[in-house]
Amino acid sequence: MRILYHLPLSPFSRKVRVVLSEKRLPFELRLEKVWQRRPEYLALNPAGTVPTLIEPDEMVIADSGVICEYLEEAYPDLPLIGRTAAEHIEVRRLVAWFDGKFAQEVTRNLLGEKFMKRLAGRGEPDALALRAGYANLRQHMEYLGWLAETRKWIAGETISLADFAAAGHISALDFAGDIDWSVSGSAREWYARMKSRPSFRPVLADRVPGVTPPAHYADLDF
Amino acid sequence: MRILYHLPLSPFSRKVRVVLSEKRLPFELRLEKVWQRRPEYLALNPAGTVPTLIEPDEMVIADSGVICEYLEEAYPDLPLIGRTAAEHIEVRRLVAWFDGKFAQEVTRNLLGEKFMKRLAGRGEPDALALRAGYANLRQHMEYLGWLAETRKWIAGETISLADFAAAGHISALDFAGDIDWSVSGSAREWYARMKSRPSFRPVLADRVPGVTPPAHYADLDF
Numbered sequence: 001m002r003i004l005y006h007l008p009l010s011p012f013s014r015k016v017r018v019v020l021s022e023k024r025l026p027f028e029l030r031l032e033k034v035w036q037r038r039p040e041y042l043a044l045n046p047a048g049t050v051p052t053l054i055e056p057d058e059m060v061i062a063d064s065g066v067i068c069e070y071l072e073e074a075y076p077d078l079p080l081i082g083r084t085a086a087e088h089i090e091v092r093r094l095v096a097w098f099d100g101k102f103a104q105e106v107t108r109n110l111l112g113e114k115f116m117k118r119l120a121g122r123g124e125p126d127a128l129a130l131r132a133g134y135a136n137l138r139q140h141m142e143y144l145g146w147l148a149e150t151r152k153w154i155a156g157e158t159i160s161l162a163d164f165a166a167a168g169h170i171s172a173l174d175f176a177g178d179i180d181w182s183v184s185g186s187a188r189e190w191y192a193r194m195k196s197r198p199s200f201r202p203v204l205a206d207r208v209p210g211v212t213p214p215a216h217y218a219d220l221d222f
Numbered sequence: 223m224r225i226l227y228h229l230p231l232s233p234f235s236r237k238v239r240v241v242l243s244e245k246r247l248p249f250e251l252r253l254e255k256v257w258q259r260r261p262e263y264l265a266l267n268p269a270g271t272v273p274t275l276i277e278p279d280e281m282v283i284a285d286s287g288v289i290c291e292y293l294e295e296a297y298p299d300l301p302l303i304g305r306t307a308a309e310h311i312e313v314r315r316l317v318a319w320f321d322g323k324f325a326q327e328v329t330r331n332l333l334g335e336k337f338m339k340r341l342a343g344r345g346e347p348d349a350l351a352l353r354a355g356y357a358n359l360r361q362h363m364e365y366l367g368w369l370a371e372t373r374k375w376i377a378g379e380t381i382s383l384a385d386f387a388a389a390g391h392i393s394a395l396d397f398a399g400d401i402d403w404s405v406s407g408s409a410r411e412w413y414a415r416m417k418s419r420p421s422f423r424p425v426l427a428d429r430v431p432g433v434t435p436p437a438h439y440a441d442l443d444f
Contacts, residue, residue: 046365047318047319047322047323059307059308059311061311061315062315063314063315063318063322065287065314065318066311066314066315066318069291069310069314070307070310070311070314073307073310074307085281085292085295085296086281088291088292088295089281089283089288089292092285092287092288092291093283093284093285093288096269096285096287096288097269100269100285101269104326143268
């Protein structure tokens with residue numbers, strides 16, 4: 001059986017779960033509390049991050065970016081990184097945007113400070129980081145809105161890994177009540193389409209002890 | 223002509239310069255002072271980072287990871303991401319290690335605090351960040367040493383993008399005098415081999431106003 005080590009609030013885990021479902025690859029989820037730094041897990045993935053994928057042939061693949069490139073090569077029937085060189089470039093640029101820039105400027109400052117820091121026993125959220133995170137989030141929501149307004153899906157004509165990367169971050173932040181949906185109607189309409197995909201439903205059904213998501217979180221017509 | 227927008231101390235720019243040279247693709251360098259946020263440059267690369275590559279057919283490729291995947295697809299004669307699925311996974315894992323984890327835990331805390339912060343007018347280096355950067359660097363040098371000791375090149379039998387990603391960070395830190403070469407003899411021996419490659423010489427010849435690299439920096443037998 002294919003196994004995916006994950007955390008429910010990890011945007012990177014969410015992206016890979018949705019990609020596996022879109023490619024119709026069955027898998028079993030295993031919760032990995034990365035802050036415990038289990039030696040058996042570090043042997044699989046020395047970076048100690050989630051997700052890590054174990055293929056049915058026992059191949060181990062760490063890092064969500066590496067996993068998605070691997071899945072694209074191994075299971076190319078439903079291409080998610082585009083077909084032409086120009087499509088590859090735009091999909092990967094936006095994946096790097098959300099998993100690099102957005103992750104650093106927003107996710108790390110909000111979910112990182114509010115949840116991961118406490119779980120790792122590194123103290124209370126830093127007020128300056130939270131303020132920076134919310135300010136950056138607003139700008140990013142405007143950019144996401146612009147992409148959603150000018151294109152069918154955010155990287156172009158077809159749904160792609162860029163949509164799943166963006167939705168991984170947005171959905172985790174929405175779970176924490178951090179998304180102001182009044183900023184961009186186009187972003188909201190794009191996210192409603194993402195939420196309605198069958199691949200996304202199990203992600204929206206996840207719950208985390210001690211956190212109650214807002215009422216609209218799993219609502220498809222929010 | 224192919225154009226690469228870069229900064230001399232950017233590890234990501236260094237990696238792409240070396241990859242272009244290894245693949246024997248001629249290019250012209252353009253210095254981009256990203257902290258000036260030139261509107262013409264932001265139109266090419268909205269993330270405002272270096273490097274950005276402009277191909278002879280005027281295709282624009284932003285983000286060093288996206289550029290390297292593009293170059294591998296467009297110019298596959300000399301493969302730098304490996305040939306088998308297992309090789310792809312290990313090369314990309316280590317690229318993600320250096321350009322993700324190492325960059326965040328070390329480069330950002332040292333070069334980011336000492337140079338980029340001042341250039342961007344965001345004040346003086348933070349003492350806590352510097353201390354964390356040096357402590358993390360020591361652990362990373364031990365890991366690099368272990369890779370160099372147990373393998374011919376860091377991802378396996380052949381030189382790969384993983385070596386160029388690692389050397390991009392190590393060389394930029396070495397320029398600033400931040401590398402303690404006594405930590406690992408194997409890491410040092412690996413880096414001497416990297417320095418002796420013709421693709422690496424132009425990178426080592428770069429100078430930055432106001433910074434004098436240590437005497438061993440461009441010395442092949444350091």
